[in-house]
Amino acid sequence: MEMTMTREAALTAASVLLLATIVVPRLISQWSLWARALWRVAALIVLTVLVQRVLGSPIAPRFQADETGVRLWEQVIEVGWWIIGAQSAIGLTRLFVVFETRPRETRIISDLLAGVIYLVTLLAIVNFVFDVPVGGLLATSGVIAIVLGLALQSSLADVFSGIAVGIERPYNPGDLLWVEGGIEGRVIQVNWRSTHIATFKGDVAVIPNSVIAKARLINHSLPTTLRGLSVTVKLDARDSPIRCMDTLTAAARACMLLEDDPAPSVARTELSGDGAVYEISFSVFSGAVILAARTELLGQVQNHLRHSGISLAVVGRPMVPRTEIPSSAQMLQESDWFGVLAAEDRSLLAAHLTEVLVRVGESLIRKGDDPQALFIIASGTVEISNGASGDKHVVFRMGPGGSLGAVGLITGSPYAATATALTPVKAYRLDKKAIGAAMQIRPELERARLDRNQEIAC
Structure with a gap:
């Protein structure tokens, strides 16, 4: 018991x-x-x-x-x-x-x-x-x-291919992956049967593991996420190659989404009767910004070419109309600050504009200085930054058509940032004294300045 x-x-x-x-x-x-x-x-x-x-x-x-x-x-x-x-x-x-x-x-x-x-x-x-x-x-x-x-031969092939992928680990969830066949995006899931990839178009591609095991792959996240890309532009062959390359370089340096290390570069890759082909090589920190970076770069290229008077080539046409370089009065008209003025007032201010050339590394304005002039960029690229030289924070990069120092000159407050030439820059300078002389001739300009000052204060 x-x-x-x-x-x-x-x-x-x-x-x-x-x-x-x-x-x-x-x-x-x-x-x-x-x-x-x-x-x-x-x-x-x-x-x-x-x-x-x-x-x-x-x-x-x-x-x-x-x-x-x-x-x-x-x-x-x-x-x-x-x-x-x-x-x-x-x-x-x-x-x-x-x-x-x-x-x-x-x-x-x-x-x-x-x-x-x-x-x-x-x-x-x-x-x-x-x-x-x-x-x-x-x-x-x-x-x-x-x-x-x-x-279940097909399903088993996917399973064992998934096992092989799991052992070799050519990619992980979160990696940017290119798969032969034109599929590119970020890996979001790897399971028994398939790999799920979120494409840059907002779709999800489901690829069987047996297919992805046989396909050519490029993992853009290894060893780093840095992506090297290029854009080609075909320009009028009559323009100077050096001038074309300098203009395209300034356009690339004006982009905020492009990496500075390695710096963008421009090369002439092809020459034909209807134009010369230039290749702009650049890097971005991640594949997620490729579309935005291309859009920014092409917009800057268009702007810089226009202000430099360089025409795009047309396939099959050896001769294309020359692009007209905007005049100083036209640049005032297109400016956010002076476009609201009457045509005669802009012409009066344009007569007081003086052309200045700035070398690489020189500053047009410095943070904290008393405003003595404003500048309108005619060509080249300027970097806008704040903070001391040892602790510089880049705020923006400005190309042709942009203006500097207008706020300080209108309000009388010190310059809020420093503008440094990244490339050789041509700019139009409008001195404080010249604005005062123009106001004596046309008092309406003083009222416009006061109205603009009130808008800034608001």
Whole structure:
């Protein structure tokens, strides 16, 4: 009787332990992998002691033959022991792969290892717990596996290709990937069957792993996310190559989305009867800004070519009309500050404009200086920055048509930023004294200045 009570007590303790092993990790969801693995291993050790007390060896259990209910209870405990053992093995395997200086396994590899362990556990339960020989079962399952393999050949190819991709790891979620066939974007998911890529057009491309394993790939995120690109422009062959290259270089330097290191470069790549081809090479920090960078660059190219009087070539036409360079009066008309003035007032101010040439590195205005003049950029690129020279923060880059120093000259406040020439710059200067002389001739300009000052204050 004492032995029976001991056996029943051990079965009860084993049942409680099995229930705790299942319930406790779910109640404490924030447990780490280490905590879950240690809990299962500890439970497995205690459960092994209890199973040995009741059934002997878990590999060769001795069940009660006389009582059906007790025998079923013992079989449940034995099945639970195998399941806890499988979970402990899976947890330790994952920790070993992760922390023993080996590459972190992907979700596919992790699921594959778990599947193999659970399959072995299922066969062990069938053989040791229910005393069913697995030899015939394995033979039958082999035939079934062949039939399923033939029926699921395409899906299995995707699965095993996904395993190969998981082991080799040519890309990871978050990487910018180009796939042969014109698909390019950011990897958002890698699963058993396919790789999901968010394209730059806002779509999601789902590519089977068997296809992506055979395709040529370019991972733009390795070793860095820096992207090297180029844009070609065909110009009138009558214009000087040096002048064309300087103008295109100034256009590229005016772009905020293009990287300064490496700096943009321009090369003449082709010459034909209907024009000369120039290639602008540049870099961006990420593929996500490619479209925006191209748009910015082409806009700057158009603006710089117009103000330099350089025409775009037309295919099949050796002669194209010359582009007219905007005059100083026309630039005043297109200016945000002076475009609201009457034509005669702009002509009066244009007569007081003086042309200045600024070399690379020289400043047109400096932050904190008293305003003495404003400038309208005729050609070249100017960098607008604030802060000291050792802690310079670039705010903007200005090309032809932009104006500098107007706010300070109108309001009388010191210059709020520093403007430095990034390329050789030609600008029109309008001095404070010249504006005062023009106001004496036309007092309406003073009223316009006061109105503009009020707009700025508002």
